[in-house]
Amino acid sequence: MGKLIKFLKPYQVQVYFVLILVLLQSLSELYLPTLMSDIVDKGVVTGDTGYIWKVGGFMLLVAAGGMVCSIAASFLSAKAASGFGKLLRSKLFGHVENFSLHEFDQLGTASLITRTTNDITQIQQVLIMMLRMMAMAPMMCIGGIIMAYSKDAKLTLVLAVSLPVLVLAIVIIARKGLPLFKSMQVKLDKVNRVLRENLTGIRVIRSFNRVGYEKTRFDAANWDLTDTAIKVNKLMAAMMPIMMIVLNLTTVAIVWFGGIRISNGHMEVGDMMAFIQYAMQIMFSFIMLSMMFVMIPRAQVSATRINEVFATTADIVDPDKPKANNGNRSQVVFENVTFSYPGAEMPAISNISFKMNPGETTAIIGGTGSGKSTLINLIPRFYDVGSGQVLVDGIDVREMTQADLRQKIGFVPQQAVLFTGTIAENIRYGKEDATDEEIRHAAEIAQASGFIAGMPDGFDTKIAQGGTNVSGGQKQRLSIARSLVRKPEIYIFDDSFSALDFKTDAKLRAALKDETADATVVIVAQRVSTIIDADQIIVLDNGEIAGIGSHPELLNACSVYREIVMSQLSEDEIA
Ligand code: ADP
Numbered sequence: 001m002g003k004l005i006k007f008l009k010p011y012q013v014q015v016y017f018v019l020i021l022v023l024l025q026s027l028s029e030l031y032l033p034t035l036m037s038d039i040v041d042k043g044v045v046t047g048d049t050g051y052i053w054k055v056g057g058f059m060l061l062v063a064a065g066g067m068v069c070s071i072a073a074s075f076l077s078a079k080a081a082s083g084f085g086k087l088l089r090s091k092l093f094g095h096v097e098n099f100s101l102h103e104f105d106q107l108g109t110a111s112l113i114t115r116t117t118n119d120i121t122q123i124q125q126v127l128i129m130m131l132r133m134m135a136m137a138p139m140m141c142i143g144g145i146i147m148a149y150s151k152d153a154k155l156t157l158v159l160a161v162s163l164p165v166l167v168l169a170i171v172i173i174a175r176k177g178l179p180l181f182k183s184m185q186v187k188l189d190k191v192n193r194v195l196r197e198n199l200t201g202i203r204v205i206r207s208f209n210r211v212g213y214e215k216t217r218f219d220a221a222n223w224d225l226t227d228t229a230i231k232v233n234k235l236m237a238a239m240m241p242i243m244m245i246v247l248n249l250t251t252v253a254i255v256w257f258g259g260i261r262i263s264n265g266h267m268e269v270g271d272m273m274a275f276i277q278y279a280m281q282i283m284f285s286f287i288m289l290s291m292m293f294v295m296i297p298r299a300q301v302s303a304t305r306i307n308e309v310f311a312t313t314a315d316i317v318d319p320d321k322p323k324a325n326n327g328n329r330s331q332v333v334f335e336n337v338t339f340s341y342p343g344a345e346m347p348a349i350s351n352i353s354f355k356m357n358p359g360e361t362t363a364i365i366g367g368t369g370s371g372k373s374t375l376i377n378l379i380p381r382f383y384d385v386g387s388g389q390v391l392v393d394g395i396d397v398r399e400m401t402q403a404d405l406r407q408k409i410g411f412v413p414q415q416a417v418l419f420t421g422t423i424a425e426n427i428r429y430g431k432e433d434a435t436d437e438e439i440r441h442a443a444e445i446a447q448a449s450g451f452i453a454g455m456p457d458g459f460d461t462k463i464a465q466g467g468t469n470v471s472g473g474q475k476q477r478l479s480i481a482r483s484l485v486r487k488p489e490i491y492i493f494d495d496s497f498s499a500l501d502f503k504t505d506a507k508l509r510a511a512l513k514d515e516t517a518d519a520t521v522v523i524v525a526q527r528v529s530t531i532i533d534a535d536q537i538i539v540l541d542n543g544e545i546a547g548i549g550s551h552p553e554l555l556n557a558c559s560v561y562r563e564i565v566m567s568q569l570s571e572d573e574i575a
């Protein structure tokens with residue numbers, strides 16, 4: 001938690017004001033019993049109505065002042081805490097934005113979402129309480145003791161007995177409660193995890209009739225959490241009566257011994273009444289402290305989870321001195337590249353060497369899991385190579401800034417992703433200042449204008465969350481249009497034609513040919529027909545290159561390629 005406090009810095013002024021206001025509020029509360037005892041001893045006893053009115057009016061004023069301070073402190077502490085939350089969220093988001101895909105794999109997307117929202121909210125809530133109680137509790141405790149002592153020193157002996165009893169009760173309860181609180185947070189995580197899997201996997205669960213099984217699984221996690229929560233609540237429920245007993249017994253003792261002192265003439269009635277109130281204030285300040293002890297560990301769990309994210313730094317960072325372009329326009333070269341995913345036994349791709357030139361189309365074909373996506377993910381530096389080099393424009397991708405590198409690239413991922421917004425906005429994502437004409441043109445080439453025209457609002461049709469109101473093939477075409485509008489030097493299509501029918505696939509590639517005439521084009525595909533006339537075809541098998549060449553060359557020389565072709569085309573087509 002300590003590390004996160006620095007995000008409170010911009011709200012320093014508010015925090016100081018809260019502390020001052022809380023201080024004033026405490027002072028007013030400490031002053032009130034004294035005023036009351038004055039009224040009793042100097043007004044009521046002597047029958048001086050004027051005095052009662054005068055001091056009573058002043059009492060009202062002090063109480064009102066305390067109330068105003070309390071309201072203002074609430075307002076400011078809420079403001080500071082939500083500002084803190086906002087800042088922390090945006091810092092965390094900014095940090096995560098810099099992650100490479102590796103860190104996303106490591107922490108998990110879902111967990112990152114919970115950490116940015118729920119965990120920060122937890123801390124925010126505790127912060128509000130802390131801001132108020134941190135100053136209030138010690139102030140009321142120390143102030144109360146001083147005031148009580150000044151009212152009657154001998155009677156404070158009663159507190160010397162009851163306070164240790166109270167502290168002991170708090171310590172016992174806290175020691176039992178803390179482990180329970182920690183385990184509760186872990187169990188809450190588990191409920192979240194099961195629920196998340198259920199919501200995202202609902203189609204699979206339904207189709208495999210696993211609803212019953214999932215229900216049991218959720219119930220188990222739910223009961224586990226409930227059991228712990230009940231234990232915690234029982235403990236907390238026990239806390240209140242124990243404290244009230246101590247409090248009330250203290251009052252009885254004060255009245256008892258105070259009564260003796262009054263009858264002996266050592267003490268006045270009003271002073272005893274004030275003394276009872278101070279005793280209450282002191283004990284309540286202990287209760288406040290004990291509540292803080294309960295809240296802080298809960299926030300600590302969340303703080304640790306957030307710090308974990310901050311402690312994770314991106315593998316992939318920009319070089320200190322990026323190299324300038326030396327004029328080798330949009331050439332892509334792989335030199336003996338090997339790459340393994342963290343924790344994998346075998347490299348996903350190994351010893352890959354080839355070259356792609358502007359104006360040429362390079363196709364990559366191979367079975368699923370052969371490493372095609374892995375290979376092309378290295379070009380925009382989504383991952384860093386294990387050994388070897390990837391060169392773009394003759395420069396190692398690790399020696400240029402990621403922004404410069406990605407500026408050159410139009411990437412169409414295997415899973416087409418659309419954002420909430422209109423179709424035009426989604427295409428414009430590729431180039432912020434694209435004109436309507438450019439967007440229309442890109443859609444035309446991507447063979448998307450047909451279905452866009454058929455949609456209710458054309459280019460202004462809204463895409464639903466997750467792109468559920470367009471089909472897989474339509475998503476792919478919009479995602480292609482998005483990279484076309486950018487007019488990049490290097491096009492990368494990762495299996496982006498898989499959901500298109502043969503006719504659309506052929507038309508799209510014909511249109512692409514003119515559009516990408518002097519760009520470097522990489523096409524990953526499963527269908528031989530998609531890549532048959534590529535300038536260079538790379539055949540991947542188990543992460544290694546099984547052959548490079550044109551279609552006729554490979555047919556003769558590469559058995560892996562021949563097998564793929566045989567499985568898809570008839571004898572006539574091959575000839
Ligand atoms: P392709 O695109 O040819 O179907 P991939 O490049 O996606 O194949 O995957 C190649 C291999 O790398 C597979 O064995 C797959 O299990 C593994 N792999 C892919 N992505 C990851 C990842 N993020 N973490 C770990 N292993 C991965």
Ligand code: MG
Nearest residue numbers: 372373414495
């Ligand atoms: Mg793939």
